[in-house]
Amino acid sequence: MNIFRNMLCMARRFKTATALNFLGLVIAFATCYVLWTQVDYARNYNKCIPESQRVYRLEGKMGADANWGANMSRGVIDLISNMPEVEMLGYMNSFANDAYFTVNGSEVKGQIMQMNGRLFEVAGAKCLSGKLSFLTEQGGKDGGVVIPASLAMRAFGEVNVAGRYIKGQRDSVQVCGVYEDFPENSSINNYAYMGLGDVLKDNFSNWNYVCYVRLHQGVDSEKIQAAFSQKVREEILRLEMSSEGIDKLTDEELEEFNKNFDRYMGKQAYRLTPVLETYFSGVDSHEDKGNPAMMFVLQLACLLVIVIAAINFLNFTLAQSPMRVKSINTRLVLGEGLGRLRLNLIGESVLISVIACLIAIGLCALLARYPTDMLQGSIAIGDHRLFVIALLMLAVVVGLVAGVYPAKFATSFPPALALKGSFGLTPKGRKLRTGLVCLQLFISLLMVTYISILYLQSHYIYNSDYGYDKDEVVYANIAPMMDKRTAIRSELLQLSGVKAVSFSNFVLGTSDTYMGWGRGDDDHNIIFSSFPVDWQYLRTMGIEVVEGRDFREYDGDVYIINEAARKQWDWVKMDQPLLTNDLPVVGVCKDVRFTSARHDRATPMAFIVMGEKYKDWGDRLIIANIRIAANVDKVQMRKQINDLLHKFENSERVETRFLDQTLEDLYQDEFRFVRQVLIFSSICLIITLIGVFCMTMFETEYRRKEIGIRKVMGSSTGEVLLMLCSRYNWLLILSFVLAAPVAWYIGQQWLQSFAERTPIYWWLFPLALLVVAIVTMLTVVIQSWRAANENPVNSIKNE
Numbered sequence: 001m002n003i004f005r006n007m008l009c010m011a012r013r014f015k016t017a018t019a020l021n022f023l024g025l026v027i028a029f030a031t032c033y034v035l036w037t038q039v040d041y042a043r044n045y046n047k048c049i050p051e052s053q054r055v056y057r058l059e060g061k062m063g064a065d066a067n068w069g070a071n072m073s074r075g076v077i078d079l080i081s082n083m084p085e086v087e088m089l090g091y092m093n094s095f096a097n098d099a100y101f102t103v104n105g106s107e108v109k110g111q112i113m114q115m116n117g118r119l120f121e122v123a124g125a126k127c128l129s130g131k132l133s134f135l136t137e138q139g140g141k142d143g144g145v146v147i148p149a150s151l152a153m154r155a156f157g158e159v160n161v162a163g164r165y166i167k168g169q170r171d172s173v174q175v176c177g178v179y180e181d182f183p184e185n186s187s188i189n190n191y192a193y194m195g196l197g198d199v200l201k202d203n204f205s206n207w208n209y210v211c212y213v214r215l216h217q218g219v220d221s222e223k224i225q226a227a228f229s230q231k232v233r234e235e236i237l238r239l240e241m242s243s244e245g246i247d248k249l250t251d252e253e254l255e256e257f258n259k260n261f262d263r264y265m266g267k268q269a270y271r272l273t274p275v276l277e278t279y280f281s282g283v284d285s286h287e288d289k290g291n292p293a294m295m296f297v298l299q300l301a302c303l304l305v306i307v308i309a310a311i312n313f314l315n316f317t318l319a320q321s322p323m324r325v326k327s328i329n330t331r332l333v334l335g336e337g338l339g340r341l342r343l344n345l346i347g348e349s350v351l352i353s354v355i356a357c358l359i360a361i362g363l364c365a366l367l368a369r370y371p372t373d374m375l376q377g378s379i380a381i382g383d384h385r386l387f388v389i390a391l392l393m394l395a396v397v398v399g400l401v402a403g404v405y406p407a408k409f410a411t412s413f414p415p416a417l418a419l420k421g422s423f424g425l426t427p428k429g430r431k432l433r434t435g436l437v438c439l440q441l442f443i444s445l446l447m448v449t450y451i452s453i454l455y456l457q458s459h460y461i462y463n464s465d466y467g468y469d470k471d472e473v474v475y476a477n478i479a480p481m482m483d484k485r486t487a488i489r490s491e492l493l494q495l496s497g498v499k500a501v502s503f504s505n506f507v508l509g510t511s512d513t514y515m516g517w518g519r520g521d522d523d524h525n526i527i528f529s530s531f532p533v534d535w536q537y538l539r540t541m542g543i544e545v546v547e548g549r550d551f552r553e554y555d556g557d558v559y560i561i562n563e564a565a566r567k568q569w570d571w572v573k574m575d576q577p578l579l580t581n582d583l584p585v586v587g588v589c590k591d592v593r594f595t596s597a598r599h600d601r602a603t604p605m606a607f608i609v610m611g612e613k614y615k616d617w618g619d620r621l622i623i624a625n626i627r628i629a630a631n632v633d634k635v636q637m638r639k640q641i642n643d644l645l646h647k648f649e650n651s652e653r654v655e656t657r658f659l660d661q662t663l664e665d666l667y668q669d670e671f672r673f674v675r676q677v678l679i680f681s682s683i684c685l686i687i688t689l690i691g692v693f694c695m696t697m698f699e700t701e702y703r704r705k706e707i708g709i710r711k712v713m714g715s716s717t718g719e720v721l722l723m724l725c726s727r728y729n730w731l732l733i734l735s736f737v738l739a740a741p742v743a744w745y746i747g748q749q750w751l752q753s754f755a756e757r758t759p760i761y762w763w764l765f766p767l768a769l770l771v772v773a774i775v776t777m778l779t780v781v782i783q784s785w786r787a788a789n790e791n792p793v794n795s796i797k798n799e
Contacts, residue, residue: 090119130162285512349403556611
């Protein structure tokens with residue numbers, strides 16, 4: 001009870017300082033918890049998969065200079081499935097399609113993908129209704145569909161729906177089973193899945209599938225990789241020799257065949273990447289979004305926010321100590337034991353810290369009810385019980401750190417001496433407090449500078465030159481009405497605000513991977529990204545052709561390559577085939593940012609107008625790209641385009657989007673991280689200012705007599721304020737000198753994840769210092785103003 005009484009007594013005496021200090025602790029603990037959930041989200045990626053330490057993703061690359069990719073061919077997958085070291089494997093398409101499902105007249109939107117049924121076993125899917133297998137091995141609608149519980153609830157209002165039918169775009173499909181949704185931090189998405197059947201079976205050229213492999217217990221993945229690469233080589237050699245009619249080749253032709261085959265296959269490679277490491281590998285741009293630099297900063301932020309709050313708390317209890325010396329030593333004179341007295345003082349600090357932590361946990365529980373796109377995964381208390389316990393233990397440690405030294409200091413004076421006069425901190429104690437404030441300013445300057453670097457990169461990503469007019473283009477996926485493309489183009493061009501219309505296979509710049517093509521002849525082997533378009537595409541997008549010509553209306557089976565490809569392929573001539581038996585190159589365009597800024601735009605790519613040679617591939621131009629004229633209300637224009645497209649589809653499934661907004665969505669993880677760091681930096685600065693405010697308040701309390709004497713001797717209010725502020729100037733400069741190189745280093749590490757990045761400008765550092773200095777000095781002036789203007793007679797008389 002003494003602990004509670006003493007706490008309330010000090011709180012009443014120093015209402016503002018106590019409230020601010022307590023608020024700082026609550027904010028710090030809540031921030032630490034939320035940030036740690038983000039770290040936990042990334043660290044536990046794919047841990048939901050049973051036996052995850054034995055599960056790998058099969059990856060490959062098509063050449064020595066090519067990047068590793070997560071896409072495999074079914075021929076390669078079938079080979080590894082027959083290896084004795086493999087316990088089981090499953091695979092799925094590397095892309096999903098938007099789908100609209102209708103049940104009892106109500107339509108719900110989802111995504112659908114093809115897979116083989118064993119992927120559910122590898123991933124450890126939990127069946128809630130029916131069976132997680134398809135009706136037939138043929139795949140497609142005849143094999144039925146397996147759906148996640150979330151889709152079942154939206155479509156049927158219940159989970160137990162196996163055997164019922166759900167209508168797709170054209171036909172009704174039987175629901176074979178319902179699986180429990182995978183957590184958000186899993187490589188297996190909560191899509192509706194259909195069977196693959198025999199599509200592209202035994203095919204080695206179409207790399208369209210992502211494969212997950214579970215090895216038997218004790219198998220060395222390094223050894224199986226070497227054996228597998230050799231097995232792939234031997235099988236492809238067998239198939240090639242069979243197709244070439246090897247028995248009919250002369251010795252010279254056979255030697256030439258083997259030489260060409262070795263040159264091609266010698267550049268291919270395969271590996272098994274542990275599924276627990278794929279998130280940070282960056283191989284699959286759609287799934288592998290982990291960034292080690294981000295994780296380091298978030299973990300560091302968890303530590304720093306607690307450190308800065310603990311410093312505040314320690315400074316607060318240190319500042320209180322001289323004012324409590326008389327009351328504490330009075331209790332000693334009255335017979336209270338020294339050990340018990342010290343324990344009571346330490347207990348006060350621990351109790352305050354634990355109460356602040358409990359309130360912070362309660363606030364986080366409340367926040368968990370309101371999902372936000374600024375956070376990944378769940379922040380619910382029930383999902384992070386171990387960390388809640390750890391946080392409470394950390395609160396005890398913070399209380400001990402803030403209570404031990406002040407308790408020892410306040411009880412270190414002889415009782416007779418302590419009862420006679422007033423006390424301030426010893427020189428040693430003042431140095432400790434000054435050092436702690438310096439550390440707080442260091443952390444604040446570090447984070448303000450760092451967030452400035454992040455903001456510069458965000459601004460650079462969005463405002464730098466993309467090589468095409470992203471701000472003038474809207475697009476729509478018109479897959480349901482591709483047969484009406486000519487009519488759609490004609491009617492769109494009749495709208496007064498539409499300048500041009502074209503069609504493409506993909507949305508430019510919205511992915512890090514498109515169609516990767518490998519081509520070779522006797523002299524060259526090349527790898528590049530292929531981007532199918534119509535003949536008006538480059539004009540619509542505003543892409544400049546710098547050599548040769550643009551596409552023409554009756555072109556078919558021709559390339560326009562980018563400048564990067566032109567530099568690497570120095571043998572290329574305009575209107576000549578790229579390679580023997582390949583398509584002709586008719587032009588060269590400027591390098592455009594066809595992937596995200598994470599990758600270098602100076603990578604070979606080609607726009608292609610497909611013709612007779614690729615007629616078996618079907619019509620792939622499902623994206624309508626509409627260029628809006630300048631000085632037109634783009635929002636209103638988008639609405640008109642939407643209305644027109646809905647007339648063709650007779651529904652609202654087709655949605656027109658601004659290209660620049662979609663490009664911004666491509667960096668949602670980076671922008672989310674920037675917002676998180678911005679909030680954290682603001683919290684650090686606020687907690688630091690709380691510390692400066694409290695320190696200045698107690699400082700002016702201790703120096704009231706000095707201030708009064710200076711006023712009597714003729715000092716003005718401004719001179720008194722300058723005296724109180726001057727000590728912070730040196731603290732700010734010292735903190736800045738220490739923080740600037742650290743901020744530059746961690747900022748540089750984060751920028752390394754971008755191939756195209758902003759320079760770190762020198763003026764950024766003094767600007768950060770100026771911002772922190774202004775808010776710090778304002779805090780000192782506001783708190784010191786009353787003491788500097790007080791009647792000096794009152795100060796001297798009270799002393």
